[in-house]
Amino acid sequence: MATADTLVQTAELEIRGLHASVEGKEILKGIDLTVRQGETHALMGPNGSGKSTLANVLMGRPGYQVTSGEVVFKGEAILGLTPDQRAQRGLFLAMQYPVEVPGVSVVNFLRTAYKAIKGEEISALAFRKHMKEKMDLLGVEDDMVRRYVNQGFSGGEKKKNEILQLAVLAPQIAILDETDSGLDIDSLKAVATGVEKLIGPSLGVLVITHYQRILNYVHPDFVHVMMGGRIVKEGGPELARELEEKGYEGIRQEVGLSEEEAGRDDAGSGPARGES
Ligand SMILES: Nc1ncnc2c1ncn2[C@@H]1O[C@H](COP(=O)(O)OP(=O)(O)OP(=O)(O)O)[C@@H](O)[C@H]1O
Numbered sequence: 001m002a003t004a005d006t007l008v009q010t011a012e013l014e015i016r017g018l019h020a021s022v023e024g025k026e027i028l029k030g031i032d033l034t035v036r037q038g039e040t041h042a043l044m045g046p047n048g049s050g051k052s053t054l055a056n057v058l059m060g061r062p063g064y065q066v067t068s069g070e071v072v073f074k075g076e077a078i079l080g081l082t083p084d085q086r087a088q089r090g091l092f093l094a095m096q097y098p099v100e101v102p103g104v105s106v107v108n109f110l111r112t113a114y115k116a117i118k119g120e121e122i123s124a125l126a127f128r129k130h131m132k133e134k135m136d137l138l139g140v141e142d143d144m145v146r147r148y149v150n151q152g153f154s155g156g157e158k159k160k161n162e163i164l165q166l167a168v169l170a171p172q173i174a175i176l177d178e179t180d181s182g183l184d185i186d187s188l189k190a191v192a193t194g195v196e197k198l199i200g201p202s203l204g205v206l207v208i209t210h211y212q213r214i215l216n217y218v219h220p221d222f223v224h225v226m227m228g229g230r231i232v233k234e235g236g237p238e239l240a241r242e243l244e245e246k247g248y249e250g251i252r253q254e255v256g257l258s259e260e261e262a263g264r265d266d267a268g269s270g271p272a273r274g275e276s
């Protein structure tokens with residue numbers, strides 16, 4: 001459907017000099033990053049470096065103030081758009097902590113989302129067929145899509161469900177936050193190979209993670225390391241391996257960032273933040 005389009009132009013998500021704050025505290029301190037359709041990018045960084053904040057700002061979740069910079073998707077400035085409008089234009093965000101939707105089955109949820117995003121009617125039968133194709137590709141059981149969205153889903157099932165959502169909605173650019181968190185080795189492998197199957201010329205992906213292991217399956221073309229709200233180092237796939245060896249501390253010293261600049265200010269001031 002979008003193929004004619006994609007052949008002519010490549011969708012591009014461009015983040016320029018992005019600064020953003022939460023409750024008056026600056027978290028993102030100037031992010032520049034471009035993701036094109038067909039490219040796989042990994043955004044890595046220690047806890048609290050601002051990765052999820054970036055994902056949330058990109059998708060327009062409330063509670064974040066963009067203080068300067070801009071985000072342009074397919075030539076259009078999107079920071080003034082609602083999350084729905086961004087999704088309609090072909091952006092997708094898989095959240096680190098997916099929400100439950102009691103009373104709505106996965107299949108109905110997906111069909112509603114599909115209609116809202118594509119702006120077109122699709123019969124239950126046609127949708128089933130479309131979904132079944134994706135389920136087969138990803139190895140998702142029938143049983144799962146009849147259940148209520150995320151209710152009682154294990155961590156692995158939630159993530160699988162997200163990847164199914166990604167496959168069914170077929171966005172041009174997807175942001176996957178912490179898709180490896182809370183997964184056992186087999187689930188991680190299943191989810192990661194699912195993502196790998198979806199990667200192709202019509203999909204651009206930004207995979208957000210702090211570990212290298214998901215990158216054994218999802219092979220990034222570009223790796224960006226974030227620390228203290230800035231991208232401090234960029235490279236190819238070898239950078240992920242380097243990171244695994246040196247650790248974030250090694251990278252911090254190499255790029256000459258103070259502990260404070262790297263966001264490790266919990267050392268001296270007040271209680272450590274107890275997230276994750
Ligand atoms: N809603 C919020 N209220 C207060 N502080 C926030 C909020 N959201 C984010 N922060 C702070 O912003 C910083 C960056 O958080 P963020 O969730 O973006 O990090 P992250 O890189 O995704 O970390 P992780 O690897 O643990 O997921 C943290 O210091 C966090 O406490």
Ligand SMILES: [Mg+2]
Binds near residue numbers: 051052096177178
């Ligand atoms: Mg996060």
